[in-house]
Amino acid sequence: KYSTNEILESIKADSKSLAVLIDPDKMEIENISSFMFKVNSSIATHIFVGGSEVDEGVTETFVVEIKKHTNLPVVLFPGDVIQITDKADGILFLSLISGRNPEYLIGKHVEAVSKINETTLEVLPTGYTLIENGKQTSVERISQTQPIKRNKVQTIIDTAKAGELLGMQLIYLEAGSGATHPIEPEIIHKVKKELKIPLIVGGGIRSILELESAYKAGADLVVIGTAFEEDEMFFDKLRKQSAKKTDD
Numbered sequence: 001k002y003s004t005n006e007i008l009e010s011i012k013a014d015s016k017s018l019a020v021l022i023d024p025d026k027m028e029i030e031n032i033s034s035f036m037f038k039v040n041s042s043i044a045t046h047i048f049v050g051g052s053e054v055d056e057g058v059t060e061t062f063v064v065e066i067k068k069h070t071n072l073p074v075v076l077f078p079g080d081v082i083q084i085t086d087k088a089d090g091i092l093f094l095s096l097i098s099g100r101n102p103e104y105l106i107g108k109h110v111e112a113v114s115k116i117n118e119t120t121l122e123v124l125p126t127g128y129t130l131i132e133n134g135k136q137t138s139v140e141r142i143s144q145t146q147p148i149k150r151n152k153v154q155t156i157i158d159t160a161k162a163g164e165l166l167g168m169q170l171i172y173l174e175a176g177s178g179a180t181h182p183i184e185p186e187i188i189h190k191v192k193k194e195l196k197i198p199l200i201v202g203g204g205i206r207s208i209l210e211l212e213s214a215y216k217a218g219a220d221l222v223v224i225g226t227a228f229e230e231d232e233m234f235f236d237k238l239r240k241q242s243a244k245k246t247d248d
């Protein structure tokens, strides 16, 4: 049932993947069609859908609407089991490996199995690693876990590596949505050097410069949410055409 690895393979094949994060709590459903029009003409390769506190049923309604307007793979980035829907293409099966709350390391996963079994979602086992960013994030509040301190670089590296050795297929370095500062390139670089699996980086990336430096440091997939919510013009800067020019 989980035999297709299409989404994982697409991330492995393109070391500059870009996921646009849509948080159903932060966007009006009426705006999805115009938003997706911009996404489609940008360099985005994936759509992530999720949030910390989305009510039951809302994620599904959003995914259905998003799918009407794009052929990009839609991946659930769930804050909770109730966000699981078979209308998406894949799901980040997140273990919060920076934290020590068993619910977010294995509890929610057991709860999720019966729901996932009813779907054909591609399951992407992901080591979700929250890095401290100066202010409390909603992940911290809801999961009641501590992020890893930014200066504990070896702990960050060892945590990511432990995730890989446990068999996870992706490592996600998260600064938190709306973070003041994105994850430092130096941390991305050091973590990437130790990993064989793809690295996802997100939280607080608001400019092309920050995006490019994350890729340069070794991020395979970058997740951006807030920058698009706050400034749809940001899409214009990420149009397919202008990306080509930079490549040339």
Ligand code: 1GP
Residues within 6 Å of the ligand: 021, 174, 175, 176, 177, 178, 179, 201, 202, 203, 204, 205, 223, 224, 225, 226, 227
């Ligand atoms: C949050 O990593 C994502 O989970 C994206 O963060 O909203 O700050 O882009 P932003």
